[in-house]
Amino acid sequence: MDDATHRPLRADARRNREKVLAAAVHLFTTQGLDTPMERIAQEAGVGSATLYRNFPTREALVEAVYRNELAQLCEAVPGLLAEHPPTEALRAWTLLFLDYVTAKYGMIDALRAIAATGGNPYGESRELILAAVTELMAACTAAGAIRTDITPGDLAAALEGIALTSAGAGHRPQAERLLGLTLDGLAVRP
Structure with missing residues (x-):
């Protein structure tokens, strides 16, 4: 890993990441793990690119x-x-x-x-x-x-x-x- 992967996130990027995680917990718990990634991004109020930049795969x-x-x-x-x-x-x-x-x-x-x-x-x-x-x-x-x-x-x-x-x-x-x-x-x- 390079140093870029260890740098702290900017405040807005951290908030977006936290919103994605909260949305994913809610949707995984209520609708299951097959919830489309785009639905998670929508629930979090972020774009799909933001979701995939933080989490490139469902895993x-x-x-x-x-x-x-x-x-x-x-x-x-x-x-x-x-x-x-x-x-x-x-x-x-x-x-x-x-x-x-x-x-x-x-x-x-x-x-x-x-x-x-x-x-x-x-x-x-x-x-x-x-x-x-x-x-x-x-x-x-x-x-x-x-x-x-x-x-x-x-x-x-x-x-x-x-x-x-x-x-x-x-x-x-x-x-x-x-x-x-x-x-x-x-x-x-x-």
Whole structure:
């Protein structure tokens, strides 16, 4: 790669890229991965040339959408902790986790196809999610609000299990109930 690929985007180019990613998440989730690229550009309010300049293939767009959703999920932690008590921040983050899983679920076949061709769309997903869970649990532990015998790895595994059994928009109520049970199980008992 040359230096041009690593330069920060101009503000307008960054906004256009973000609009394309947001439109793609919405359309992939609601209409499927076969949504025409031109429809995504239209939804984002950009021209097709702008879309293809940022994402030359559907696979590149799918991978970027996935990575962007993961980044937003993990980067939400400090803001949630600043705005809410730790246990409320943890609960709010787990709901964001469900949003992330729902978006990922709609793209799973495309992500598998990318992985089958040698790509690695998942990259450091587990490590990033575990770091987010660790930060949230550390705040809850410091507040004396959760048990100390449950590790971030335990909670991450529980979240993955809920995601595997309750992924998809139609299963959201069940997923939220399972999250509630899991989080209630973390609480310190008198």
